[in-house]
Amino acid sequence: MSHDIHINFPHITRVEGHGNIVLNVKKGRIEDLRLEIVESPRFFEVMLKGRPILEATSITSRICGICAISHTTASIKACEGVLEITPPPEVVALRKVLMNAEILQSHILHVCFLVLPDFFGVGSVIPLAEKDPETVKCALRLKSAANEVSRILVGRHVHPVGMTVGGFKRWPSKKAFEEVKKVLEGTLKDMESIVNVFSTLKNPEFERETRYVSLTAEREYAIYDGTLLSSDGERHDTDDYKELITEEVVEYSTAKHAKKGDECLMVGALARLNNNFELISREAKESAEKLKLTVPSIMPYMNNSAQLVECVHTIHDSLRLIDELMNSKGKDLKTKSHKPKAGRGVGVVEAPRGTLYHEYETDKEGLITSVNCIIPTAQNLANIEKDIEAMVPLLLDKPKEEIGRSLEMLVRAYDPCISCSTHFLKVDFVE
Amino acid sequence: MSSNEITLTVIGLGSPLMGDDGVGLEVAHRLKHEELPGSVEVLSAGTPGIDLIDMITNRERVIIVDAVKINEMNPSYGRAVDESSKDFVFIEPESIRKKEIDASVHEMGLDTTLILMRTLKMDLSNVTIIGIPIRSAEQVRGLSKEAEKKANKVTEHILTLIKEMRK
Numbered sequence: 288m289s290h291d292i293h294i295n296f297p298h299i300t301r302v303e304g305h306g307n308i309v310l311n312v313k314k315g316r317i318e319d320l321r322l323e324i325v326e327s328p329r330f331f332e333v334m335l336k337g338r339p340i341l342e343a344t345s346i347t348s349r350i351c352g353i354c355a356i357s358h359t360t361a362s363i364k365a366c367e368g369v370l371e372i373t374p375p376p377e378v379v380a381l382r383k384v385l386m387n388a389e390i391l392q393s394h395i396l397h398v399c400f401l402v403l404p405d406f407f408g409v410g411s412v413i414p415l416a417e418k419d420p421e422t423v424k425c426a427l428r429l430k431s432a433a434n435e436v437s438r439i440l441v442g443r444h445v446h447p448v449g450m451t452v453g454g455f456k457r458w459p460s461k462k463a464f465e466e467v468k469k470v471l472e473g474t475l476k477d478m479e480s481i482v483n484v485f486s487t488l489k490n491p492e493f494e495r496e497t498r499y500v501s502l503t504a505e506r507e508y509a510i511y512d513g514t515l516l517s518s519d520g521e522r523h524d525t526d527d528y529k530e531l532i533t534e535e536v537v538e539y540s541t542a543k544h545a546k547k548g549d550e551c552l553m554v555g556a557l558a559r560l561n562n563n564f565e566l567i568s569r570e571a572k573e574s575a576e577k578l579k580l581t582v583p584s585i586m587p588y589m590n591n592s593a594q595l596v597e598c599v600h601t602i603h604d605s606l607r608l609i610d611e612l613m614n615s616k617g618k619d620l621k622t623k624s625h626k627p628k629a630g631r632g633v634g635v636v637e638a639p640r641g642t643l644y645h646e647y648e649t650d651k652e653g654l655i656t657s658v659n660c661i662i663p664t665a666q667n668l669a670n671i672e673k674d675i676e677a678m679v680p681l682l683l684d685k686p687k688e689e690i691g692r693s694l695e696m697l698v699r700a701y702d703p704c705i706s707c708s709t710h711f712l713k714v715d716f717v718e
Numbered sequence: 719m720s721s722n723e724i725t726l727t728v729i730g731l732g733s734p735l736m737g738d739d740g741v742g743l744e745v746a747h748r749l750k751h752e753e754l755p756g757s758v759e760v761l762s763a764g765t766p767g768i769d770l771i772d773m774i775t776n777r778e779r780v781i782i783v784d785a786v787k788i789n790e791m792n793p794s795y796g797r798a799v800d801e802s803s804k805d806f807v808f809i810e811p812e813s814i815r816k817k818e819i820d821a822s823v824h825e826m827g828l829d830t831t832l833i834l835m836r837t838l839k840m841d842l843s844n845v846t847i848i849g850i851p852i853r854s855a856e857q858v859r860g861l862s863k864e865a866e867k868k869a870n871k872v873t874e875h876i877l878t879l880i881k882e883m884r885k
Contacts, residue, residue: 352767400768413830416837424838431772445769 306703308694310679317679322672322698324542332658340366340627340649341452347645347660348446351704353396355446356389356437357638360511361645366452368526368632369649370625377615378454380608383511384467385437385450386636387601387608390510391474392433392444393639394556394594397702399426399481402591405696406488422484425477429598432474436605439463439470452625464613471606478602482595486577490588490700491693495677497585497670498547499558500531502637508559508566508600510637516562517547518583525635528644532661537668544669545661551669554641555701556593557584571600587674588700594639627653638663640702664703671701725757726883727777728876731784731828733765738865739855742783748873758880767826771835779844781879783872784828785865786849805871809847812836848872 293311311319331350335343344362348355360382367374374382399422400412407418416423434444440459441449449456459467502525504513515523515531523530534543546552560567560575561583567575575581578592629651635644641663648657675694682690730746732739746762754760761773774780786807811832826834828847835842850868861869 396768413834413837416834420838423834427768427771427838430768434769434772 306698308675308691308698310675310694312679312683315680315683317676320672320676320679321539322668322675324540324668328541332660335647335655335658338655340369340647340653340655341625343645343647343655343658344450344452345446350660350662352445353393353704354389354638354640354643356385356444356450357636357643358645359447359450360386361634361636361638361643363450363452364634364636365632365645365647366634368634369630369647370452370628370632371630372453372625374454377612379511380612380615381440381455381459382450384605384608384612385440385447386510387605388433388436389444390639391598391601392430393702394598395426395429395433395481397639398485398591398594399423399429401702402696402699403484405692405699419484422481425480429474429477429481432470432477435470436467439466461613464609468606468609468613471602471609474602478599482574482577482599485592485595486579490586490591491696492586493588493674493678493681493697494585495587495674497673498550498552499561499583500547500552500554500666501559501562501642502635503562504566506566508563508568508604512636515635515642517552518558518561521547526633528633528635528646528661532644532666534661534665540668542668543665545666546669551673552666553587553670553701554663554666555590556597556639557587557590558641559637560584560593560596567596567600568603570603571596574599587670587697590700590702594702627651629653640664640704641666662704664701667701667703671698671703723757724759725778726759726880727773727780728758728760729763729770729773729780729782730761731763731765731770731782733855735857735859736855737858737860738852738862739785741785741850741852741861741865741869744861744865744869745783745850745872745876748869749876752873752877754880755884757883768831768834770826770828770831771840774835774842774845775840777844780846781876782828782845782847783876784847784849785852785855787852787855805850805868806875807849807851809849811842811845811847848875 291313307323309319309321309323310317331347335346338346343366344359347362348359350358403422404411404415407415409415409418412423437444437447440463441447441455499518501516502509502513503516515525515528517531521531531547532545533548534545537544560580564582575596578595580589580592580596627649629649631646631648633644633646635642637643643663644659644661646659647655650656674697678693678697679690682693685693728746728749730742730744732742734740734743743762743764746760749760750762763770763773766773786809814829814832832842850865850872852865
């Protein structure tokens with residue numbers, strides 16, 4: 288039995304961005320544990336200051352190429368808050384379809400290309416493609432279909448050009464909605480196949496209680512709107528998100544840690560299902576059963592299964608929404624011009640990896656005076672460290688390589704987007 | 719024109735924030751300013767990662783233009799790229815080999831994407847790669863004079879190809 292362990296993973300593989308795990312155990316006690324985020328900050332918050340409010344969306348979309356629609360939507364909602372605009376229900380429905388498409392493509396990318404190689408004992412998607420080409424092809428088709436939905440509706444998925452404050456630059460035609468419906472219907476069989484593949488796999492068993500935070504709504508599985516709910520019962524309006532979430536700078540990391548007071552929290556698919564399981568579609572509930580996911584689950588590895596359940600939900604939810612949109616009157620929903628004004632707006636959505644916050648304040652010229660963005664990965668980082676802390680004592684008997692692999696898989700289960708999490712280092716300039 | 723009437727797709731790859739790495743993107747940019755027949759589409763793809771597969775599949779003919787670092791890419795690509803290479807080289811997708819595969823799909827480069835496609839037995843016979851040798855890719859905006867010159871040559875070459883297609 289080894290009680291002294293030194294692990295320094297200089298580069299966690301199969302996650303988005305660059306991070307290191309540093310772990311020192313002496314005589315069975317953890318002396319040093321850090322999840323170091325080492326990517327350069329990109330100063331988006333500073334970049335926005337002094338710019339017209341209507342420029343915020345196209346700039347912040349660039350924070351992430353994978354969750355560009357989530358950043359766009361959160362930004363639009365914050366701008367609409369500032370400008371006191373209430374979008375019509377058809378606009379909200381179409382935004383939900385786009386959010387669903389993004390969740391589908393992001394989750395599929397994660398579970399099939401980043402997580403699945405672990406279960407096949409291979410290092411990346413290339414040897415996985417040799418071992419199970421059909422599953423990889425299936426995943427590629429699903430990702431492609433999700434991107435196609437965005438392309439048809441708003442021009443493209445990465446930095447969508449059609450979404451704007453108040454509505455859409457061009458309202459899709461009925462033919463476009465029919466095309467989207469056909470694309471989505473075409474995903475059902477592939478989605479079922481992927482769920483079947485994962486239903487035969489067993490996630491590592493590890494449990495730790497934490498607080499699960501997500502949006503929640505009365506009548507639907509909350510992705511676009513709702514109030515903030517922590518699994519310990521605390522609830523806040525999104526405008527008051529700072530009552531729930533606080534951010535702190537961590538000296539060894541270029542990403543801040545966002546917490547609930549002094550306590551860590553988890554956001555993302557598992558948090559959403561834990562808080563809102565009753566509101567997912569019947570088909571998604573059936574998938575959860577196949578994947579042996581019961582809620583509330585305190586197993587972080589089950590986030591992978593939760594993502595698959597959400598994939599099933601998003602397809603069925605979008606099919607329902609598209610039917611509604613096709614039956615709507617199709618009136619002119621093109622956006623109008625907006626007068627600048629002083630105000631504050633908070634946009635909160637559920638991005639694939641968890642709750643995403645954008646908050647802007649403007650002066651009477653409509654120029655941005657204050658920005659705060661909190662991205663999901665920043666909210667999960669402290670929780671991942673706590674998980675590692677709790678898990679390491681259970682692994683001390685294992686060979687060092689196995690400990691390292693287990694920890695990497697744990698980090699990977701959170702689907703961290705490290706590139707996103709480093710965008711918000713705050714800089715104060717002396718003037 | 720609908721996508722099934724497109725007979726040639728030109729895809730420019732690279733990052734405009736990384737100096738000469740953006741030379742493929744610059745070629746796409748220049749082509750977009752030319753009067754091209756409706757059967758030709760030009761995509762400024764940048765760094766599309768795995769989404770490149772969607773841009774390649776179900777297309778009649780594809781030309782990918784990307785920067786190739788002098789010496790460094792040997793022996794990844796079938797044809798050697800060295801100091802004596804002039805303005806551009808043709809690289810057969812089937813010839814691409816890579817010892818270490820990028821682990822992150824986020825950063826999946828052209829070589830890894832093509833290897834994945836080949837592993838999945840996806841058709842690459844419609845794809846030609848034009849590699850433009852560059853000396854370095856650094857965080858700087860704009861191309862070096864040398865890369866500008868090469869971008870011109872490649873643009874001219876592709877325009878000639880397009881003219882020949884119309885005959």
